[in-house]
Amino acid sequence: MDKNQDTTRQEFADGADVPKQSFPARLRRSCVRFWWLYFFSFVALVLVIVLPIVYVGYPTLAQKTINRSAITLNSYAIRHPTPSSFDLGIDYTILSNSSNHANLDSYNASLYLPASENSFVTFEVPAVKSGKATDVSIDQNVTIDLPEELVKFCMIALESDTYDLNVRGRGGLKLGSLPRTSVKYNKTVQSKGLNKLKGFNITRFSLLQDTGPFNANAEGQVMIPNPSEITLDAGNVTATMRVADTLIGNVTLPDLTLKPGNETYTMYATTNQTAVGGLLQQSAYRCGVLPLDVTPDQSVYDGQMIPYLTTALRAATLRVDLDVGPALAEAGFGALIPDDCR
Numbered sequence: 495m496d497k498n499q500d501t502t503r504q505e506f507a508d509g510a511d512v513p514k515q516s517f518p519a520r521l522r523r524s525c526v527r528f529w530w531l532y533f534f535s536f537v538a539l540v541l542v543i544v545l546p547i548v549y550v551g552y553p554t555l556a557q558k559t560i561n562r563s564a565i566t567l568n569s570y571a572i573r574h575p576t577p578s579s580f581d582l583g584i585d586y587t588i589l590s591n592s593s594n595h596a597n598l599d600s601y602n603a604s605l606y607l608p609a610s611e612n613s614f615v616t617f618e619v620p621a622v623k624s625g626k627a628t629d630v631s632i633d634q635n636v637t638i639d640l641p642e643e644l645v646k647f648c649m650i651a652l653e654s655d656t657y658d659l660n661v662r663g664r665g666g667l668k669l670g671s672l673p674r675t676s677v678k679y680n681k682t683v684q685s686k687g688l689n690k691l692k693g694f695n696i697t698r699f700s701l702l703q704d705t706g707p708f709n710a711n712a713e714g715q716v717m718i719p720n721p722s723e724i725t726l727d728a729g730n731v732t733a734t735m736r737v738a739d740t741l742i743g744n745v746t747l748p749d750l751t752l753k754p755g756n757e758t759y760t761m762y763a764t765t766n767q768t769a770v771g772g773l774l775q776q777s778a779y780r781c782g783v784l785p786l787d788v789t790p791d792q793s794v795y796d797g798q799m800i801p802y803l804t805t806a807l808r809a810a811t812l813r814v815d816l817d818v819g820p821a822l823a824e825a826g827f828g829a830l831i832p833d834d835c836r
Contacts, residue, residue, distance in 0.1 A: 559592045563592075564589045567685050569724075570585070575800045575803065579637045581633070584631070596624050596667050599665045614641075648802050651806075653687065657685060658683065689721055692719065696715070698715040700713060711763070716761050717759075724754070728803055730748050731790060737786060741766070742766050743764050780831075783816070788811070819835070
């Protein structure tokens with residue numbers, strides 16, 4: 495055997511000049527020996543990065559998406575009212591600029607007047623798939639949460655040109671394969687009001703030869719303008735009619751369903767003809783034009799007085815000029831109107 499080879503083997507055996515391994519080799523050896531340490535370190539790193547995204551960033555993004563969305567009210571209806579409930583119909587559109595089209599779970603939404611902490615009605619919103627414009631339709635019977643708040647709402651809706659409502663609730667949101675998260679809904683919706691029924695007018699008025707429905711001795715038609723999106727079942731609405739301080743009778747609008755737009759409805763009136771005749775003797779009214787103050791008295795639906803509608807209606811007094819000359823002439827009493835008035 496070569497003497498030099500023996501010397502080299504002895505030097506390696508003594509550890510004097512052992513060549514260093516390359517970094518890849520040392521890394522492979524370390525991975526083999528300490529694979530469990532690398533594995534758990536990798537898992538820890540993934541959790542540190544992913545968990546904050548899933549459980550902090552994702553819910554925050556979901557809530558911001560809800561906050562930035564808007565609601566446009568298309569129509570709503572109060573049908574079949576009772577003192578403690580009514581059928582609620584709402585059609586609205588959710589508008590969003592987000593590219594994240596999530597699945598929104600069904601949830602309970604409550605309606606509030608602005609700055610109020612008490613809701614007047616709560617309803618169930620169906621589950622929907624969100625998009626740029628998402629239509630939602632509600633049609634369900636609801637129980638009144640707090641009658642006092644509903645009265646306030648009815649009065650505001652009747653008296654205002656426009657008004658705001660708050661919609662509040664909490665529900666689930668799921669985006670793709672990410673876990674479901676909870677979001678809070680707190681949206682302000684603007685609606686048109688009834689604007690005090692401005693433009694109300696009696697378009698036809700006739701005296702009856704025989705007693706008519708509701709013990710009426712006159713009947714006619716009224717035009718009620720409704721610039722809002724609401725459809726309202728008000729039932730039999732009664733009102734008093736006065737000229738100055740003189741009560742001249744009452745009027746009934748039977749089975750009134752107030753619809754959007756300028757609609758015409760039947761009316762029956764029971765007038766105090768003696769009181770009317772006395773007014774026509776006064777110089778201010780000799781030509782037969784009577785400035786009527788029509789004040790609603792109550793709303794009765796299916797035999798029950800509806801307190802929230804009644805209270806709101808009683809706060810409204812409608813002024814209309816009624817020319818009784820044509821009705822008197824039609825009934826054969828045209829002589830009550832002087833010739834110079836014709």
